[in-house]
Amino acid sequence: MTETLHVEGKIIETRVFTLNLKSTKAPEFIDITDQIANLINESKIQNGFVVVFSKHTTAAIKINENEPLLLKDMEEFLERFASRNHYYRHNDFTIRTVNMTEDECPNGQAHFQHLLLGTSETIPITNGAMPIGQWQRIFMVELDRPRSRQVLVQIIGV
């Protein structure tokens, strides 16, 4: 164990940004690392943390490696894990009555995949940047269909 940082001082800033994203397919891993790094850079916050939070139940936030073949593997894996072709009561509009919208589309598989992946990631900020590993990239993962999406980026620190 080594101590890499020790800051005493008021945590004085909270900033929240909204990333507006457009997905083109599902599943789709969209790399948002650079956008988050730029926001941290612009905020001038040196030490603290960032919460990256999806506002959706069928689009997830996840950290993994951005290697194109791996992303293709993982997109297939998610489809195998919870296939569009399975039966979901949530997709059965002959029996479902709750949370039905005008343009309701069957997306049970996306909710299952989201249960696996999760809604947010919390990442430390030290010396004005995220001290993430060489291969770590932050993704918004579209699970439903091509859609407009919103991701909150909350930066808190000194």
Place this chain on the structure above:
Amino acid sequence: MTETLHVEGKIIETRVFTLNLKSTKAPEFIDITDQIANLINESKIQNGFVVVFSKHTTAAIKINENEPLLLKDMEEFLERFASRNHYYRHNDFTIRTVNMTEDECPNGQAHFQHLLLGTSETIPITNGAMPIGQWQRIFMVELDRPRSRQVLVQIIGV
């Protein structure tokens, strides 16, 4: 990208509440969104974040949609993912010697499901409320059996 909030000021309050819950079956999705929203409201904390943390290894915290048929789908899915009927060494009281309690019940499946779901969620607070999406609801997910459960709700902010 749009900036939706920029607060400068001391983060001066940390409040921790304990929700005492009773589950009635497993798996069971128990919606605790309103209780958390009420605590944030009462705390008068305007900007910061909330950590919702399960004190258990067989009860998870997760955000998804509260649509009754979907919850039924997901309860079945968790049972398929890790069935009560599988063999788990953890359930084999002829060989297990560690962490055995008076009323030990077989719950290997619940630990597996918990590995998939997770222990906590971190959610931003802006302008006195959680800026969550239309369909996002926060659940404690019982995975073991009908039990008394404790969920920590930590609110930190200005």
Place this chain on the structure above:
Amino acid sequence: MTETLHVEGKIIETRVFTLNLKSTKAPEFIDITDQIANLINESKIQNGFVVVFSKHTTAAIKINENEPLLLKDMEEFLERFASRNHYYRHNDFTIRTVNMTEDECPNGQAHFQHLLLGTSETIPITNGAMPIGQWQRIFMVELDRPRSRQVLVQIIGV
């Protein structure tokens, strides 16, 4: 619901430590709870939270029970969930060109398992300690192979 803590005061300290760990196999659950508890104790931070963050895309952070048979069950489960023997494009060095290193090893299964487990855990600190449940232990989970690993432990609070 009961309020267990209410602190007003500046959040004045941010400390970041790096745990250097060595895994001996994969999957392997390495219990780092005591090391984190010691860091919190030494930091003298009384109220706040700790972010435990893996710097790797094939080593995860997860909370579960430290019962040896259960860990063995879960190690087998991860291998079943995403087996080393499956085909992954990421492992196919006849077609892969991106992020190739000198000592590249096939580890597609580790990325899949990491997608299931996750990169970090956020845990409250109250009265100088983590108010975790009786069976909760924090693990770094090696998914790749015996390696040197780094885990960030960020402690923020009063």
